[in-house]
Amino acid sequence: MATVTVTPQRGILRRPMATTGWWSWFTTVDHKKIGIMYGISSFLFFVLGGVEALLIRSQLAKPSNTLLNADQYNQIFTMHGLTMIFLFVMPMSAAFFNYLIPLMIGARDVAFPRLNALSFWVFLLGALFLNSSWFLGGAPDGGWFGYAPLSTTDPGNGMTFYALGLIITGVASTVGAINLAITVINMRAPGMSLFRMPPFVWMGLVVQFLLAFSLPIITVALFELLFDRRWDTAFFDPTRGGEPLLWQHMFWLFGHPEVYILILPAFGIFSEILPVFAKKPLFGYQFVVFSGIAIGFIGFGVWVHHMFAAGLGPVANTAFGISTAIIAVPTGVKIFNWMGTLYGGDLHLDPPMLFAIGGIAMFVVGGLSGVTHSIVPSDYQQTDTYYIVAHFHYVLFGGAIFAFFAAFYYWWPKVFGRMLPQRWGKVQFWILLIGFNLTFAPMHILGLGGMIRREYTYPASLGLTIWNQMASVGAFTIALSVLLFIILVIRTQLKPAGLENDDPWDARTVEWMTASPPPPYNFEEIPTVHSLDEFWHRKYAEDETGRLVRVPAGASGEEHPSAGGHSIHLPSPSFWPIVVSLGFPILGYGVLYSWWLVAAGAVVIVVGLTGWALEPSVAD
């Protein structure tokens, strides 16, 4: 058994040493703990965003309803979008990347563990900062896309919270992106070349580059918005020569890569789960990888398709209509590869597989409506209607959220050493599938029937009431499914941990080679990797007829823990990340209320970073 040393360091204050106990979570730099914290926080925000959705659907269940007034409705739908995108899907992806990537590449942690902790705390504090707006004069109400000049002139502090909140969470994501990118590039186990990496890791790598290059663009736009609101600058003020269109370009230059940031992790999850539950390797692994890279690149070349109705003219619209049609191709390649994986496979329809297949199917529906948007004259009809709402919920909810559920059921034993209930998991899946389609399928009809987005009510004379009612019933059905999931989680976690088998799914990849849950140091010995699907090939060989034969334990060349073990140095816990992260909301409140707070926030950050710099990253 290897011995782990975590020794105290010189530094200004005594370094925290505990790796267990609830206080240790505040100072942890362990990617697994950080991943779990990302997961729990983002799930709570999922529920919050879901409540906001239920309020929307309750208001729209009847024509001319008075449950919410226009002002309240604007805040609710804005925060629903912001919460789901920035406080749920992105950090939930971060949860999975953080937990799984080091394990999948055979590493002990990420490249910069304290920076990892910083990303999490800055995210959490930024999310709380944004939501504090509810209690401080009203939440942002200009839509998640914050179009100027509404966003610049909107009275109250809501849109200022928007700008500041997104700047803060943007810092968290940028730092995390650099960390994870370098981890993938530089921390792989011996023998794990780039093309022996699991597809989930590849998608992760592409996502980090998308984040690193798109976030600075929106950061500039958000600062310009902030300055227009707070200090009367002219960036988007048409009366002084400013161009509201500039906001749209800057926002969507970020916003389009953002949607690929939201969906590529899901593509990675599907690519991991399908082979395990079809007992077949991923069909066309290299195509899956290259199409992911292609989506990343082309994703920077389509942003104007969000602006077809903005009056840019036929040349711009045509060029971007074409590029948008083109980006459907690499995505289609993936769909066909997934189908190829399933074809002829020995399919096991456990909950992970149900959610994965369901998710792919729902994503395809959304992808098809997306292709219709790329035809510019068609988009003139669809834009700003519920048809668009249908599209992005099919790809985002159908794609990303179904993928997350698949991932929960699949990796729960790895993370927590317990299995979620399988029979009830299938029930939860069907309720979700039915509820989801009941909610969003009618929106295609609503959109083409003329119902406009972002309006707090609609008249009965529109003749679309029945479809609205269906959607509202569907929304509560989704809520039922999520509630069921929460109950299943609570019941599972209340039972003691203890799996009969560390590899309950008979999986293929390196993270399953270690205990479930893994020890703090991940692997007794870092494995040497010889192929893609390394774990599978250690378990199975093929006989003369091509059939799989189980390799006897010990003969596979698996590394065994060395008797007595050499000591493993793990990065030590630290409180500097959380200290530094506190500076950010203080800065934010300072911009809103007082220059003294700005100074205080800056001091906290500088002092925190200095203390951090004085502290050696790894125990001697």
Place this chain on the structure above:
Amino acid sequence: MAADVHSEIEYTSTGLRSTKLAMWLFLASECLLFGGLITAYVLYRGQSTSGPYPQDVFDIGYTSVSSFVLLASSLTMVLSHNAALARDYARMRLWLLATAMLGLCFVGGQVFEFTSFFREGLTIHTNLFGSTFFLLTGFHGVHVTVGILMLLMLVAFSFRGSLSDEPAFPVEMVGLYWHFVDIVWIVIFTVVYLIPAPAPHGAV
């Protein structure tokens, strides 16, 4: 800033140091940040609906001195790194301090320039020129200031003896950041100051 020299994470898949890769990725992302700010400036050139305008306030001679100062600071920065590589830490600290001093001169020069603009009626909210100019140069100035702080920290840590077992490395990393800030200025100087502004909006 202690380099992870003793950790088991010493081995890397590329044979390159993680911190250095991270720094370059960070600088690549900063290109998009400054690119956005410069784009706003270029887009809005000549679009201000009222003055003061660039030709009213700019003093190219004065600003070019600032440019020389910042360029010189990049030179002193590489000399400091050279000294660190040669394990001449006294000389390293000297050149680091020189770099920080030159950086302070630059920032001081900016502050003086800005206050003279304020007196001439140009603030960040006066017009588009003020907004784009001050946001761009302000962001750059903050970056320079952060750089100066890091340089001074390097010197302080070096005196304290806590600048890692291999001081040349953190010096190199801060150096990369510093040179980047310099090349951003190289672009700003040309785009903002040297390329002549069009005639004011509405003028012949």
Place this chain on the structure above:
Amino acid sequence: MSSTEHRTEPDTAAPPRDTPSQHVAYHPSAREYIRVGLLLVALTSIEVMLSYSSLTGVKLIASLFLCTIIKFVLVVGYFMHLKFDNGRFSRVFALGAIGAFTLYAVVLLMFGVWRTS
């Protein structure tokens, strides 16, 4: 000023597991760095002179940008050491720098920026 000349093998592919990642690239001497510095000073002087000259329009902008680009490349190549370092660093930086230039050029194009200057 001491002239410290380091000549060692350039970066190779990933070293064997046991060796710590070493910085084994060629380092310019102090003299070379100073030469680059003087070149930068000269180029900046040319830029300033150009701005005071009678050149206008496209000719002025093109010559100014030429000087700027050369200065940029000199600092990135020599001071930031990319000329002597592993190609991966250059590729990562180029992705950002060229990507930024391209994206923003397209945005400016859509605003017809070149019509006004």
